[in-house]
Amino acid sequence: MYFIYKSLAHPELAGNYVQPFTLDERLAHARQAEKQLGATVPWLVDAMDNRLKHALGDRANSEFIIDPKGIIVRKRAWSHPAQVRKDLEQLVGPVENVTKEEDVKLKLELPIKSAAVRGALPRLKRPEQMQAIVIEPKIDPKGSPFFAKLRAETDNELFREGTGKLYLGFHLDPLHESHWNNLTKPLSFKLDVPDGMKIGKLTAEAAAVAVPSDADPREFLVDVEFWPEGKSIRLTVIYYACVGEETCHTVQQEYEVHLRRDRDAGKARGKGAGFWDPEGFARQNLARDKNGDGKLDKHEVQGLIVPHFESFDTNKDGLLDPEELKPVSDWLNYHHQPGTPPSSIEKNKPVSK
Incomplete structure (x- = not known):
């Protein structure tokens, strides 16, 4: 195995x-x-x-x-x-x-602890239905690691109509155990765009943060009026990252950004990434109700619900109704955390947060 x-x-x-x-x-x-x-x-x-x-x-x-x-x-x-x-x-x-x-006795461990405080800078609310697009980091084998990594997304309108929103988020990589140095200049970037492209801003700088260091992402939303087909944007970012209390780095890195869906980039949902609202979760799943009875049978559910269908079917009628679906969202929100007990599935109760 x-x-x-x-x-x-x-x-x-x-x-x-x-x-x-x-x-x-x-x-x-x-x-x-x-x-x-x-x-x-x-x-x-x-x-x-x-x-x-x-x-x-x-x-x-x-x-x-x-x-x-x-x-x-x-x-x-x-x-x-x-x-x-x-x-x-x-x-x-x-x-x-x-x-x-x-x-099975597993020696579970928590994720890597953040290198600095989080929540010092409010998260940007991303528009609904954003899609990750392809980025190419320009990696210098002798240069600094990408302590902060770019995630680029666009809305569906930009793909369909050529006008829309471009999300640029610079997220610290926990594996490098670094934090932002807020005692110097904030992160900034510039865009070199192809001829004919119409974009709201070519340069931007992150907001100042009141604390000396933090680990929140630096996020931007850019208006795009026209992106020529087959053309890419060159993005240059400058930031200051520290590892521990004594080692700090001035970093300049480049990316090539393409208006092409990245089907390997996964789906992030911004603030509370990956978390479901009970009402919204039930409503979205009931869209798979093929016979219109307001409930889901085994053939109408998908994902993690499938292997635990019987556990969530509390009245044992072979169907999941809206009230049975709502608590499922809470388990889905927290099943990934180390130590999530199986009993939370069996009893259909929320996992303690």
Whole structure:
């Protein structure tokens, strides 16, 4: 058995991790995941071109059983542990002593602690339905690491009509354990745009922060009136980052930004990234109600709900109604945290935050 470490499905969630730029950074992510999960299952790490992710169907939590000849004998778009056990009984045979969930003693660890205070700078509220676009960091092997990493997103209007919003967020990478040095100039950037492009600003500077150091992202929203097809923006950013109390760096780094969807960048939701509102969660899932009865059966649910359907079906009628769906959002918001008890699923109660 192996875990496969691929690109992050939800950057900024559960530890504020961001997409790595190098293979060394991705390997560091896998080592950190191993610590947090406390499992002894070995990890395989995808290449930076995400070739394995693409070959396996681009799913975030897929599951495969491969026989000794290298043939895929079972596959699922979403992991379902109970079904895996049934598969193995069919393929290999039953075992006498079944390992139960409560028998597994994992040495769980919390995510990396932030290098400085968070919440000193209010988060920018991103427009709805933003899509990550392709960025190319210009990596100098002899230069400073990308302590802060760019995430670029656009709204659907910019793709469809050529006019819309461009989000530029510079997020500190927790694995580099750095923080902003607020005793000097704030982060700033400039854009070199192609001929004919119409954009609201070519330069910008982050707001000053009252505390000497913090770890909040520096975020900007730029109006774009026209982005020529096939042309890219060159972005140059200057910032000041410190590791610990004594080592500080003046950093200048460059990116090429393309108006092309990045299907490997994952989905971040800004403030409270990845978190669901109960009403909104129930409403969105009920959009999959094919027969219009206001409830969902097993064939109408998706994702993490699938393997835990019976646990959330509190009245045992084989359906999930709106009142049964609402508490699911709370578990989904916190299931990723180390130490989340299985009982929170079984009892359908919110996990303590």
